[in-house]
Amino acid sequence: MVCTPRSKHSAKKHSTKKYSAKLLAIAIVSSSVLAGCGSRLQTAEMSAPSGGAAPQMTEATAADAVQNTAAQTAATVPAPQPQLVRTANLDVRVESIETAIEQAQAIIRQQQGEVMNLQDQTPSPGSPHRATIRIRVPQTKLDAAIASLLELGTVQQQSLSAEDVSTQLVDYQARLRNLRRSEETVLKIMDRSGSVGDVLKVAQELNTIRQNIEQINAQLSSLQNQVAYSTIDLQLASAIAPVPDRPSTQTQLANTWNSATQSIGKFTLDLMQLGLWLLVYSPYLLLMLSAAALLYRRRRRVRSVRE
Numbered sequence: 001m002v003c004t005p006r007s008k009h010s011a012k013k014h015s016t017k018k019y020s021a022k023l024l025a026i027a028i029v030s031s032s033v034l035a036g037c038g039s040r041l042q043t044a045e046m047s048a049p050s051g052g053a054a055p056q057m058t059e060a061t062a063a064d065a066v067q068n069t070a071a072q073t074a075a076t077v078p079a080p081q082p083q084l085v086r087t088a089n090l091d092v093r094v095e096s097i098e099t100a101i102e103q104a105q106a107i108i109r110q111q112q113g114e115v116m117n118l119q120d121q122t123p124s125p126g127s128p129h130r131a132t133i134r135i136r137v138p139q140t141k142l143d144a145a146i147a148s149l150l151e152l153g154t155v156q157q158q159s160l161s162a163e164d165v166s167t168q169l170v171d172y173q174a175r176l177r178n179l180r181r182s183e184e185t186v187l188k189i190m191d192r193s194g195s196v197g198d199v200l201k202v203a204q205e206l207n208t209i210r211q212n213i214e215q216i217n218a219q220l221s222s223l224q225n226q227v228a229y230s231t232i233d234l235q236l237a238s239a240i241a242p243v244p245d246r247p248s249t250q251t252q253l254a255n256t257w258n259s260a261t262q263s264i265g266k267f268t269l270d271l272m273q274l275g276l277w278l279l280v281y282s283p284y285l286l287l288m289l290s291a292a293a294l295l296y297r298r299r300r301r302v303r304s305v306r307e
Contacts, residue, residue: 083169084162085223086139086230088146093237094153097129100236103152104133111145113137116231128237135232142230149234156237165223172220179213 094100097120108115117134137145150158186206190199247255278285 082164083166083227084139085165085226086142086160086162088142088161088230088232089157089159089235090146090149090232091155091157091235091237092150092153093156093239095238097131097236097238100152101131101133104135104149104234104236107145107148108135108137111137111141111148113141113145123238126240128240130238131236133234133236135234136229137232139228139230142232145232149232152236165227169220169223169227172216172223176213176216176220179209179216183209183213 092100101118101120105115114136115133116136118131119133120131121129123129135145146158146160183206186202186209190202190206194202
């Protein structure tokens with residue numbers, strides 16, 4: 001088939017339209033891509049400040065949460081109870097010291113306590129009868145023991161003191177733990193091979209550590225014992241005994257006569273008893289006197305012969 005110039009022109013025109021359509025499609029796609037990129041950049045720019053603020057708000061929220069948690073934990077954890085060494089002093093006026101001592105000992109047994117010291121002073125004329133008791137009771141029964149002891153008579157004075165030794169207990173316990181760790185470390189060192197001098201040095205260090213452990217352990221036990229048991233110093237006093245009136249002159253003379261007659265009677269009895277003793281031992285006394293007389297006569301004869 002022979003193409004005419006018109007047909008060539010039509011084909012060329014058709015190819016030109018097809019090429020133009022392709023260019024238009026490419027332009028549309030490019031515009032869409034550029035628009036999308038622009039919108040993304042704009043969105044990123046708009047969201048950037050909010051994105052920077054978000055971490056700040058997150059950190060602030062986390063800090064608040066930590067503070068709230070710490071506050072709740074502090075409110076939940078109970079505060080440690082104080083370790084108190086309690087001492088009471090009681091001064092009670094009673095009618096009878098003997099009766100009050102018996103009643104106090106019964107109260108002490110009832111409260112599971114014990115008497116540490118008891119002093120009962122014999123009164124002199126015109127002075128009150130006094131007694132002092134040092135009592136040791138469990139701290140949980142201290143209040144009940146004090147209430148019972150105050151009922152023995154009239155309360156003259158009472159006082160109660162307490163000393164918090166929590167810090168000392170914590171210090172002793174911490175030092176004891178550290179010393180035990182040091183002891184374990186030294187024991188591990190001793191297990192290793194070494195010279196005799198090194199072993200002796202380590203053994204000396206171990207001995208020092210163990211002495212410190214025993215000392216601190218004794219102090220800790222003593223302090224814990226003082227916390228577990230409270231001390232009560234109870235002072236009892238009775239009314240002053242009345243001073244007897246001075247006897248009259250007639251009574252004094254009668255008392256003197258009675259004393260004199262009793263004395264002379266006793267002296268006479270002593271003389272009679274002495275006579276009986278001499279009578280019983282008279283044979284021995286006669287023998288001793290005879291021997292002395294013979295010796296004296298012999299000496300006189302010897303002197304006379306010499307002269």
